[in-house]
Amino acid sequence: MNTKLNDCTYLVTGSAGFIGFYLTKRLLQNGVRVIGIDNVNDYYDLNLKKSRLELLMQYDGFKFIEGDISDKNMIMKTFEKYRPEIVVNLAAQAGVRYSIENPDVYIQSNIIGFYNILEACRHFPVDHLIYASSSSVYGANKKVPFEETDFVDSPVSLYAAxxxxxxxxxxxxxxxxxxxxxxxxxxxxxxxxGRPDMAYFGFADKYFSGESIKIFNNGDFKNDLYRDFTYIDDIVAGIEGLIGHPPTETVPHKVYNIGNNSPEKLMTFIETLEQCLSNATGREVVFKKEFEPIKPGDVPATYASTDLLQEAIGFKPETPIAEGLQKFADWYVDYYNVK
Structure with missing residues (x-):
């Protein structure tokens, strides 16, 4: 990160979240000042969010504000007081399936909250706003890999919308x-x-609770689900690389895919996780599996063309799933004191 960027004040929303935590930690390690905002909601395990925050609080450059981005007054006051040059908006209500059961919170956080961030950037100009979109915008597109120029006007979940x-x-x-x-x-x-609502984390939880895991591919191994599993360090490296590359077009707005560009079959991912948990525990781990139909809002294949991001900043993910899942498994076994 160059010296000029080191002198900036950064605002990271969702700093107690998974990606927000890792990005904030990397920025703090680089010696920059970071204002973190998070509402620390109970969508998933609060202890995990508090553990992340405790790690961030160890850095002198970190200032934490517990608040919701849908609170316009709080957002405006924060921008007025700290005048951040770089804003990374990662606060959002996540999850495709949860959006079917709890639509209100998605409108509140993802629409009203983001509007407040944009309004603040309008009244207190910033050098660069980076914000979280999602691969879910591609909906049920059949053409893969997904490219940024693809048609994305047919979302299949409220979250995607x-x-x-x-x-x-x-x-x-x-x-x-x-x-x-x-x-x-x-x-x-x-x-x-990571996020306990994500499949890989849930699979580990189910196994150590003695429960079977549900796989939503109808047991069809020939036409298995494909996913672009992207390790957190690669994601953070991509965001970090983009910070100093704000768009300069007439309309200074760009959208990039950020993924692994190397899709894995869901079953391969599951088998790799079994092996990694076996390594971490020192005993054989095999999940009990139940196969069910694909869920509403889910799509058969999601993986990214990352050519545009590679052209812009040389982005190239470097973590194979066996390495990334081993790091997750080792952390999980230690954090939850699994015997």
Missing amino acids: TKKSNELMAHTYSHLYKIPATGLRFFTVYGPM
């Missing part, structure tokens, strides 16, 4: 107010201290 809305809102604000903004379409991020 909110993320597509974020891209449209950011483009509009970039057009009207020249806010340099970059959206990132994340593809299945995993790693230690």
Whole structure:
């Protein structure tokens, strides 16, 4: 990271979240000042979020504000007080399936909350706004790998619709107010201290609770689900690389895929996780498996073309799933004191 960027004040929303935590930690390790905002909600294990925050609090450069980005007054006051030059908006209500059961919170956080961030960037101009979009915007697109130029006007979940809305809102604000903004379409991020609502984490939980895991591919190994599993360190390296590359077009708004560009069959991923947990525990781990139909809102294959990001910053993920899942398994066994 160059010296000029080191002198900036960074605002990271969702700093107690999975990606937000790792990005904030990397920035703090680089010696920069980071203002973190998070509402520390109970969508998943609060202890995990508190553990992440405790690690961040060890750094002198970290200032934490517990609050919700849907609180416009709090957002405006924070921007006015700290005048961040770089804003990374990772606060959002995540999860495809949860959006079917709890739509209100998605509108509150992902639409109203993001609008507040854009308004703050309008009134207190920033050098670069980076925000989380999602691979889910590609909906049920059949053509893979997904490319940024693909048609994305047919979302199959409310979560996906909110993320597509974020891209449209950011483009509009970039057009009207020249806010340099970059959206990132994340593809299945995993790693230690990850989100317990993600499949790989849930599989480990189920195994150690003596329960079977549910696999939503109908047991069809020939036409298995494909996913672009992307290790957290590769994601953070991509974000870090983009910080100093704000868009400079007439409308300064860009959207990039950020993924592994190397899809894995879901069953291969599961077998690798079994092996990694076996290594971590010193005993053979085999999941009890139940096969069910694919769920509403899920899609058969999601993986990214990352050519645009590679052209922009030389982005190239370096972590194979066997290595990334081993790091997760070792952390999980230690953190939960699994015997």
